[in-house]
Amino acid sequence: MIIIIGNQKGGAGKSTLTLLLANYLTLVKKRTVTVIDMDYQESLSQKFEKAKVLENEEPYEVVKAALEDFPDLLEVMKTDSQALILIDLPGKLDDDGLLPVFKAAELVICPFAYDEFSFESTVLFSVVLKKVSPDCRLLFIPNRVKANVKYDTQVDVNEQLSKFGPVLQAIPDRIDFQRTSTFQTPLAVFPVVRPVFDALYKQYLKLTPDE
Ligand SMILES: Nc1ncnc2c1ncn2[C@@H]1O[C@H](COP(=O)(O)OP(=O)(O)OP(=O)(O)O)[C@@H](O)[C@H]1O
Numbered sequence: 001m002i003i004i005i006g007n008q009k010g011g012a013g014k015s016t017l018t019l020l021l022a023n024y025l026t027l028v029k030k031r032t033v034t035v036i037d038m039d040y041q042e043s044l045s046q047k048f049e050k051a052k053v054l055e056n057e058e059p060y061e062v063v064k065a066a067l068e069d070f071p072d073l074l075e076v077m078k079t080d081s082q083a084l085i086l087i088d089l090p091g092k093l094d095d096d097g098l099l100p101v102f103k104a105a106e107l108v109i110c111p112f113a114y115d116e117f118s119f120e121s122t123v124l125f126s127v128v129l130k131k132v133s134p135d136c137r138l139l140f141i142p143n144r145v146k147a148n149v150k151y152d153t154q155v156d157v158n159e160q161l162s163k164f165g166p167v168l169q170a171i172p173d174r175i176d177f178q179r180t181s182t183f184q185t186p187l188a189v190f191p192v193v194r195p196v197f198d199a200l201y202k203q204y205l206k207l208t209p210d211e
């Protein structure tokens with residue numbers, strides 16, 4: 001299954017959520033995961049190379065790929081139907097090379113924040129995605145939600161985004177998230193993301209009904 005983690009908004013949490021989800025899927029659910037790093041800054045693959053030096057065994061592979069390599073990669077990836085391919089997208093949409101990625105996606109996870117600029121980018125991303133790939137399932141994860149802030153737009157934003165797909169439970173803004181790496185979810189972060197990923201897994205990713 002090809003899963004994109006994307007949003008046009010920079011800093012929404014795409015790379016962080018990609019790693020947290022990859023860690024969850026391999027460590028908790030024992031699934032086969034490959035992460036494709038299409039973020040131009042290549043942050044995940046750099047982290048992966050560093051982590052590889054430190055760890056003995058890699059529970060999943062992080063492959064750095066240019067957008068133009070995607071069609072070839074797809075041919076290979078399609079051969080394992082149970083594998084979960086997580087694609088970390090860059091925070092910009094102005095590249096035609098993204099079209100085959102959007103078309104191949106079976107599920108798109110879109111992290112976003114409750115601020116005005118994030119909303120516009122999130123809607124733009126959703127409109128483009130749905131235009132290119134109308135049947136693709138899209139879901140939203142509010143991220144970096146601060147406990148002591150009242151977001152005036154929250155209800156409206158959720159209502160607007162719900163037209164494209166469900167809005168899952170929010171992930172709070174916590175400094176520990178910045179220590180997330182390949183193969184390592186900071187302990188304090190784990191219980192915070194677990195309910196969100198459990199819901200996501202149950203609804204979209206599980207292999208058998210009683211899993
Ligand atoms: N829930 C959170 N709480 C606190 N910090 C977070 C949270 N989620 C992400 N961050 C931090 O926010 C910053 C941006 O996150 P990240 O790099 O994952 O975003 P991105 O969408 O991949 O950005 P880009 O568009 O630049 O690729 C990072 O420093 C990350 O550690």
Ligand SMILES: [Mg+2]
Nearest residue numbers: 014015039089
């Ligand atoms: Mg990123």
